[in-house]
Amino acid sequence: MYEDWKENILPLVYSAPQSLNPSSFSVKEYFAARSLIASRSFQIDEYHGFGMVPLADLFNHKTGAEDVHFTSVSPNQEYEDDVDSENGDNNELSKISSHDKRDSTCENSYIHSDSESDYSSVTGEDPMMLQMIMVREVKSGDEVFNTYGSLGNAALLHRYGFTEANNPFDIVNIDLELVLKWGCSLFSSRYCRARLSLWRRINISGSVSENSEYFEVSSDGEPELELLTLLYIMLLPDDTCHKLDISICTADKVSANIGMILAEKHDITWSTSSEISKDLLLTEKVCRALLALADIRESCYGSKSIDEDVEALERCCMTERKLYHSLMLRISERRILEKFRTYATAGAQSQTFQDANGTSTRKRLKKH
Numbered sequence: 001m002y003e004d005w006k007e008n009i010l011p012l013v014y015s016a017p018q019s020l021n022p023s024s025f026s027v028k029e030y031f032a033a034r035s036l037i038a039s040r041s042f043q044i045d046e047y048h049g050f051g052m053v054p055l056a057d058l059f060n061h062k063t064g065a066e067d068v069h070f071t072s073v074s075p076n077q078e079y080e081d082d083v084d085s086e087n088g089d090n091n092e093l094s095k096i097s098s099h100d101k102r103d104s105t106c107e108n109s110y111i112h113s114d115s116e117s118d119y120s121s122v123t124g125e126d127p128m129m130l131q132m133i134m135v136r137e138v139k140s141g142d143e144v145f146n147t148y149g150s151l152g153n154a155a156l157l158h159r160y161g162f163t164e165a166n167n168p169f170d171i172v173n174i175d176l177e178l179v180l181k182w183g184c185s186l187f188s189s190r191y192c193r194a195r196l197s198l199w200r201r202i203n204i205s206g207s208v209s210e211n212s213e214y215f216e217v218s219s220d221g222e223p224e225l226e227l228l229t230l231l232y233i234m235l236l237p238d239d240t241c242h243k244l245d246i247s248i249c250t251a252d253k254v255s256a257n258i259g260m261i262l263a264e265k266h267d268i269t270w271s272t273s274s275e276i277s278k279d280l281l282l283t284e285k286v287c288r289a290l291l292a293l294a295d296i297r298e299s300c301y302g303s304k305s306i307d308e309d310v311e312a313l314e315r316c317c318m319t320e321r322k323l324y325h326s327l328m329l330r331i332s333e334r335r336i337l338e339k340f341r342t343y344a345t346a347g348a349q350s351q352t353f354q355d356a357n358g359t360s361t362r363k364r365l366k367k368h
């Protein structure tokens with residue numbers, strides 16, 4: 001953002017210092033203006049791209065419980081819908097929910113567009129219209145909410161400047177960098193780089209955002225398969241690792257290799273339609289690594305405990321918006337980390353139980 005300001009705003013101020021007051025065009029002013037626009041603009045459809053739509057940005061967000069719904073339609077389509085209604089086939093609500101599913105991945109998706117009308121707007125034959133539809137009864141005087149999508153608190157705070165209590169879409173990210181920090185506390189950095197590159201060669205990667213690679217832990221504390229696979233490979237004995245390395249060089253279906261190693265270890269049948277299941281990767285060592293990662297991630301919050309954060313939130317008043325929402329984000333992330341620990345501890349205990357009873361670790365392989 002700073003680079004944008006330097007490239008686009010600064011030359012403007014230099015070009016007309018008499019008419020433009022430099023203090024109104026400082027980096028701070030630019031950030032504030034940009035935040036306001038970013039939190040009120042969105043991807044309209046393929047044709048219109050990103051933009052602001054008067055009135056469509058009127059409503060506040062509520063997760064999974066919108067009262068008002070926007071959908072972009074062409075006049076022709078609306079006519080067809082009217083005809084349907086006249087024929088007694090008034091399925092407006094079901095039509096809306098199908099739009100919901102399609103657009104759940106949109107950023108800033110207040111508006112849910114119809115693909116046919118996208119096409120007609122591209123051809124210029126049929127200008128689009130925006131429908132604002134009440135999908136719930138709202139009592140007079142109550143606030144009317146829209147939903148901006150299935151967003152966790154970090155995304156809500158980053159894009160819109162607020163958070164929600166008990167948000168079911170919350171996640172915690174664990175950066176690849178933290179995983180490597182854990183790895184380097186046990187092994188040499190050369191070893192870690194070699195294992196990381198092996199992991200990449202089986203066609204796996206984390207999610208990427210603004211040049212950093214990370215893994216998500218879901219709101220119920222479950223880590224992504226990609227993270228478990230990386231830890232598993234980091235902790236493989238050298239001879240198994242060498243075997244995996246060779247099989248990657250020779251096999252056709254790259255993703256099958258880690259599955260083959262797992263199948264051999266757990267004495268299960270592996271077929272090309274099998275999927276790697278998380279519980280196969282949850283060895284005791286991997287579970288211990290997850291617990292160590294939880295500690296490293298937790299240390300990012302500084303010396304204050306989660307209880308202290310909860311007390312601070314209780315004391316904080318809503319007018320201290322920045323403090324309130326940052327505490328809410330910290331607490332919701334740390335609660336997920338607690339569940340992440342429970343997940344790892346349960347995994348480790350189940351391994352110890354199996355080892356103590358000498359039971360086979362034969363486990364499920366998911367089919368496609």
Ligand SMILES: C[S@@+](CC[C@H](N)C(=O)[O-])C[C@H]1O[C@@H](n2cnc3c(N)ncnc32)[C@H](O)[C@@H]1O
Nearest residue numbers: 039040057058059060061062159160161162163
């Ligand atoms: C599209 S606008 C919604 C209308 C908004 N109230 C306004 O003043 O323009 C998005 C902004 O509204 C605020 N907002 C929306 N939903 C909210 C919520 N549930 N809690 C707190 N603030 C919210 C945030 O500041 C967000 O950046």
